[in-house]
Amino acid sequence: MVRAVIVEPVIARHGRPADDTHATSRGSHPRSPEARLEEAVGLALAIDLEPVHTEIVQIAAPKPATLMGSGKVAALADIVAGHEAELVIVDQALSPVQQRNLESALKAKVLDRTGLILEIFGRRARTKEGVLQVDLAHLEYQRGRLVRSWTHLERQRGGGGFMGGPGETQIEADRRLLQEKIIRLKRELET
Numbered sequence: 001m002v003r004a005v006i007v008e009p010v011i012a013r014h015g016r017p018a019d020d021t022h023a024t025s026r027g028s029h030p031r032s033p034e035a036r037l038e039e040a041v042g043l044a045l046a047i048d049l050e051p052v053h054t055e056i057v058q059i060a061a062p063k064p065a066t067l068m069g070s071g072k073v074a075a076l077a078d079i080v081a082g083h084e085a086e087l088v089i090v091d092q093a094l095s096p097v098q099q100r101n102l103e104s105a106l107k108a109k110v111l112d113r114t115g116l117i118l119e120i121f122g123r124r125a126r127t128k129e130g131v132l133q134v135d136l137a138h139l140e141y142q143r144g145r146l147v148r149s150w151t152h153l154e155r156q157r158g159g160g161g162f163m164g165g166p167g168e169t170q171i172e173a174d175r176r177l178l179q180e181k182i183i184r185l186k187r188e189l190e191t
Helices: 034-044 072-080 096-106 112-126 130-144 170-190
Strands: 002-011 050-059 087-090 109-112
Touching: 002 034, 002 072, 034 050, 034 112, 050 109, 072 096, 087 096, 087 112, 096 109, 109 112, 112 130, 130 170
Parallel strands: 002 050, 002 087, 087 109
Antiparallel strands: none
């Protein structure tokens, strides 16, 4: 089993305290941070992860680079190392930059809520169409998560003239390959 740390961020919204419950998308029934954390643990167990630590994290103001402040990130890194966790689940939507920065700081794979749900769908898809739909959703999700961490890797020189400019970078090649796979999956789903 993969050892996982599960974090439930509670973000202060427009002057309300960070521990204030808020409505779900289905109506006006407030859900406590504890209930949301319990649900995240259930989702992790659904794909055979072993939650070794769970925590509700109060966030006064989300940080663009990591969502949480540097002190909380450092504390989580210690928890991840202490529990020898391979995965950190953040029960919140993360930007691609936040995910990459957290993975670097925590020395573990980081999944946000969307990534976790896609993993569950991927493991449970049984029909060919279901598998294709999950693959397509996963590729769309990945495409948005390609961040400029590989752009220093030039794969070829540009043509034309005797100098030539920079060629296709690794991230451009990855984007092109993902787009080609997305187009292929969409065609398969149409047939």
